[in-house]
Amino acid sequence: MAATDRVVGLGQPCWVSLLTADLSTAQHFYGAVLGWTFRTGSFGEGFSVAVADGKPVAGLTDVARSMGVGVSWTAYFAVGDANEVASRVRERGGTVAVGPLAVGTGRVVLAADPAGAVFGFWEGRNVPDWGIGKGSAPAWLELRTRDAFAAAMFYGEIFDWAVDRPDRCEVRYEDEMVTVRASGHTVACLRGGAIEADPDPRIRPRWHVYFRVDDVEKAVEAALAAGGAVVAEPTHSKVGREATLRDPEGGLFTVTERSTC
Template sequence: MAATDRAGLGAPCWVSLLTGDLTAAQNFYGAVMGWTFRKGSLGEGFAVALKDGKPAAGMGDVATRMGVPVSWTCYFAIDDADLVSSRVRERGGTVAVGPLAVGKGRVVLAADPAGAVFGFWQGENLPGWRIGGGEAPAWLELRTRDAFAMAMFYGEIFDWAVDRPDRCEVRYEDEAVTVRAGGSTVACIRGGAIEADPDPRIRPRWHVYFRVDDVEKAVESALGAGGAVVSEPSHTMVGREATLRDPQGGLFTVTEGSSC
């Protein structure tokens, strides 16, 4: 997360894989997503995944050191890390890490009241990177117990739905809460997940959807690279998709759809 552009405040501005083995993660996602990699600006143990030469996502070899599961984490753009951290605590969430000074910005890792982990970033963002763009993820989805309650939580900490052009707007449609920025849907919040359920697909968490040209080919590549299929390829309202697990446990969905 470094460069010269500002995302709309409260909007997703980056996704990063917290992994335990950076080389293994690069090998897997290179095979499945066709990504190449360059060294990240944060030093050894960090990398930026590139699609067609443009940044798609980040990776950090930090899961073991931080004592957290391997997972994809989404970050939201904010202008005051201290203020948003206070809002998280006041509304029943947890600030796990930060605010930490990173490069020319500040980063925080937190969890919402239902336990879903997310991050937020105060600083400049990669120019041109946006959810739904050609290189970035297709969209993000919060799978949680009570979509309305979590929409209220995130709306209050990120100032969603305020009457300002630089903020996200929130709508309820198709039995989900959708978050829009710049006229495009960037995230969905869906209810029904159960925190204690042994199936990791339905524990409260932010989930990343990556667009691919061919879901079956991506599934085949994932299996060949040591991953697993959590949800078999199927047709949904937005297109064909499958949920996969990388060899270290990171969950993500590949989709041929364009929006949630």
């Protein structure tokens, strides 16, 4: 993450990163599907930053194999004190897997909630002009889990959601899901019951990332040509046309023609 003034409020999503086992394969695939270019990250070999329209979009980190974890997209949230939030995670039944670890100008933690969904949090300065649904950043984040209300309690307590402060996230129940809003803008949702209904038994509770594309069908064609797979065929949802894809290493994500849920 870049060293610049904080532009994302505490408790809000501040970055997404792909934990990959093969950086070259990941760059080839996402470059073909999403039109990204890449530059070397400031954290050294094995880390790169995806760029779209001249601005950072996401990170790719070649650590899945060394950490013994599956290839996946991970959402990170801004915090003021990584030690304090890590303690809250443990106290509320979650797991801290890595950190707090000093990285660049800040500190990062990789954790899992009580249902097993992996997420991260970052103490430090954030990437400029990055925000969910803003510019070239991801269009949407969605926690797919078993119990959305239990998840909302967990994340609300560790990130101070729903506190009566203008710089913190507000939590609402809307359309059979929990939505997380910041400054009047929806930045994420928590959806329950989706795991047991999923036909793929390999899919577990997770934070799922949506990326904006101009044409869903073209993105699907590019994904197949680059060695990926289609998990959910293009369809019209409540928020527009979308399709869920799997990259060659197993990372799941959705492409959508709309920017918000």
